[in-house]
Amino acid sequence: MTLTKNDIVAKVNDLGFTKKKSAEVVESLLEIMKDALAEGEDVLVSGFGKFCIKQKRPRRGRNPATGEALLLDQRKVVTFKCSGKLREAINGDGDQAPVTPHPV
Template identity: 40%
Template sequence: MEPAGTLTRADLAEALHKEIGLSRADSAKIVEQVLAHMCEALSKGENVKISGFGTFVLRDKGERVGRNPKTGVEVPIAPRRVLTFRASQMMRERIAAAS
């Protein structure tokens, strides 16, 4: 299977334009509004769940000790918040069927 390209905001807006018939400007505006709403929710510490697609989850990682692989020197890694994505079961099945 060949590696696929990258899906961009412009691709999403174009799909809206073709599928629903909105103007390109309105389609781009809707894509931007949806992404902004998702970013706002995540920045407030909320998880974002899209049924049939997956869930964007914020996790707090504690401080830990890492190691420089070249020198072997231990380095403290500061606590931080990370964003992870868990694909829904339906999405996992679709991906497996496509490969």
């Protein structure tokens, strides 16, 4: 199951805020984070994790319809690195998920 923005608004509403105020708070938070990332700033939420902008280099690709080789432009992507506290909450007390090596 996926937690949606509407689900988050409902959870904020459960804290005693009106539905309208809950939606405004969630929208404002997401807008602040989006603006910071668009300006190239990292977003650090203590105890949760860090959102960062990474620059991807241009790379070779292929048009799947024609098979033509293409050079894809460089681009920026958002990455997320979870905090140790979040990792522990996900994995439980001391239960560490096996580390899977990533291909180089």
